[in-house]
Amino acid sequence: MSVNINTVYQRVLAITNKEQRGYITPQEFNYMANQAQLDIFEQYFYDLNQFARIPGNSTEYSDMLDILEEKISLFETNGTVTSGTDLPADLYRLGSVMYNSIEAEYVTQKDWIYLKSSPLSQPSNDFPIYIRNTAGIKVYADSLTVNKTSDVTCNYIKTPTSASWAYDSTTGLYDSGNSTNFELHESEETELVVKILAMAGIILKDPGLYQIGSTEDARNVQQEKA
Numbered sequence: 001m002s003v004n005i006n007t008v009y010q011r012v013l014a015i016t017n018k019e020q021r022g023y024i025t026p027q028e029f030n031y032m033a034n035q036a037q038l039d040i041f042e043q044y045f046y047d048l049n050q051f052a053r054i055p056g057n058s059t060e061y062s063d064m065l066d067i068l069e070e071k072i073s074l075f076e077t078n079g080t081v082t083s084g085t086d087l088p089a090d091l092y093r094l095g096s097v098m099y100n101s102i103e104a105e106y107v108t109q110k111d112w113i114y115l116k117s118s119p120l121s122q123p124s125n126d127f128p129i130y131i132r133n134t135a136g137i138k139v140y141a142d143s144l145t146v147n148k149t150s151d152v153t154c155n156y157i158k159t160p161t162s163a164s165w166a167y168d169s170t171t172g173l174y175d176s177g178n179s180t181n182f183e184l185h186e187s188e189e190t191e192l193v194v195k196i197l198a199m200a201g202i203i204l205k206d207p208g209l210y211q212i213g214s215t216e217d218a219r220n221v222q223q224e225k226a
Contacts, residue, residue, distance in 0.1 A: 003182035003189045005033065006174050009165045011193050016200055016209065024200055026165050032203075033163045036195035037182055041160050044072050045093070071185045075157045084149035085136040088156065095155035097130045099139050099148055104128040116144055160184065 009029055016024055024032075051064045076095075079088040087094065097104045107115065107129050115121055115129070123129040128141040128148070137154075138147035166178035182192060201209035 001186045003184055003186055003192060005163050005165050005179055005181045006176070008033065008182070008189060008192050008196070009174075012196050012200065015193075015197060016204065024203070026167060028200075028203060029196070030164050032196045032199040033165070033182070033192070035199065036192050037160050037163055037184060039195060040184060040188055040191055041075075041092075044068055048072070071188075072157065074183065074185060075160065076155070077158050078153060078155045081137065081139075081152040081154055084147060084152045085138055087136050087154065088158070090158040090161075091154075091156045092159040093157040094132070095157065097137060097139065098153045098155075099128040099130075099141055100125065100151050101153075102126065102128060104130040104139050107131055109133075 009026075012029065013024065048065070048068045051068060075092070081087060081097070097106070102125075105127070109131065112131050115123075122144060123140050123142075125141045128139055130137050130139045132138075137152075139152050140147055160183040161180060163182045164178075164180040166175040167173060168175045182188070184192070197209060201207065201211070
């Protein structure tokens with residue numbers, strides 16, 4: 001279940017307007033909302049690396065590594081590598097690359113040079129390989145001179161879809177049909193509000209509001225990593 005964008009927007013407006021701090025426009029909110037979503041999403045991977053290096057616990061529902069993996073799993077998907085080289089447009093982090101349903105082994109550019117000069121380590125249809133650069137990937141199986149252009153797929157973590165709070169231009173009321181909710185796990189609702197408040201404090205030039213958001217954010221991080 002995702003986080004409802006209108007719930008977050010109304011909570012942010014209620015806090016910012018409580019003491020006449022100023023008004024946040026939908027455009028400003030959408031900008032801050034997406035920045036907050038990406039900040040939280042990116043932090044998953046740093047936290048995953050950290051918690052993977054320390055012992056967890058056997059208590060169901062409270063192991064931080066399991067919690068993070070559950071949140072990230074919402075973005076796990078697969079897709080076709082178009083023309084055998086072009087990765088999906090919404091790719092955030094690449095997982096496995098498959099050729100004819102067989103996982104290809106990633107090789108570095110340095111290893112690629114070695115492979116081309118070593119007849120004993122050539123790839124095959126049963127042991128495909130792939131290289132990656134800024135243009136995408138190239139998969140090789142039965143030849144090191146011609147890369148595969150079909151039957152190439154990949155598993156990957158996708159980038160969160162941009163959130164958007166929309167309103168009816170006539171009434172000014174929330175338009176759920178043209179809005180896009182956050183894709184983050186529903187447990188991130190409070191964290192989204194906190195991060196957006198901190199950014200709102202900068203836009204509204206309100207140090208107090210920024211302090212509220214940043215202090216609460218720091219408290220949440222400390223609690224998660226305690």
